[in-house]
Amino acid sequence: MKQQGMVIPHEHGGWAMVIVPFTMGMMTGNPQWMHLFLFLAWFFLYMSSYSFLQMMKKNANRHRFMKWGSIYSSIAILSLIPPLVSYPPIFFFGPLLLVFVSVNIWHVKHKIERALINNLCAIIIFSLGGAAAYLLGGGGWDRTMAMIVIYNVIYFMGTVFFVKSVFRERKNKRWIVYAQIYHVLSVLIPMVLGNPWMMIGYVFPLVRSFALAGKQIKPTKVGIIEIVGAIQFLLLAVILNI
Structure with missing residues (x-):
């Protein structure tokens, strides 16, 4: 990877957790075209959160992480607009995600990101993506x-x-x-x-x-x-x- 290239997560587990819960939720409900926009939003939210967390962890290349985190966030927000307009209750996942993300940030700041509670919070975040996909597909709470x-x-x-x-x-x-x-x-x-x-x-x-x-x-x-x-x-x- 070039020094100023794109910031791309390299953990196999991260990619699996982006795809598996979301697909499970989508298939358990009724798949529809709006799921494409929701997945794009979910995908780029993962990319942006990874970039910003890396920026907090590392002293070098902070500008690069900030740049790509901002780009990914912008794409995620734009992609999220159609699902939110189509089904506003998806918005209620936002506060839940913020709570668990704040736990991840705290662990990164204290350099203990490998703690089990931090792993658990990250996994809950990914699993909530499956819940959102299910809700968009006609499921309920x-x-x-x-x-x-x-x-x-x-x-x-x-x-x-x-x-x-x-x-x-x-x-x-x-x-x-x-x-x-x-x-x-x-x-x-x-x-x-x-x-x-x-x-x-x-x-x-x-x-x-x-x-x-x-x-x-x-x-x-x-x-x-x-x-x-x-x-x-x-x-x-x-x-x-x-």
Whole structure:
């Protein structure tokens, strides 16, 4: 990437969280053309927030991060106008997003952005994108919307545990046990919530955790595993009609 080139997030998990919850929410409701504008707004909100958070973290190239963050924000706002005009209740997601984004900013300012609570807040933000897509597609503030958020939060928090267990916490046996316990519980939660078939979507992460946690794995391989896991989770959620 050139020094003054575009600011593009490089985390596989981030891209998966932009796409998977939104698509799940859209497909659970009724897909329509207005979803295209909402997704563009969601996509560029992610790009802009990434740029601004990077600007807060790094002393170098702040002008570059500010420039691209502003460009992405402008595109996001313009893209958001048609969905808001079409369905004004989407506006109510704004205050919720601001609350969780403020938590992310606080963690970045204090240089503890790898804290679990910060990861959880980021995942909730992405999961709310699925709720917004569902609402735009004719859904309501109902149990289905709650399940879209909950199932995505459960799944992507599992990816946090897994990624830490093969990188930063690879030699921490206690963390590996925590990660494996989390994945066992994640398989059981759909049954408790009254949708036992959704347990299938969490089997892959469970197997992944027990097979690979604590092992040294190349980042590229981890990225591929995460992409495969996210795809299977999305397909199963749509097929099983949460």
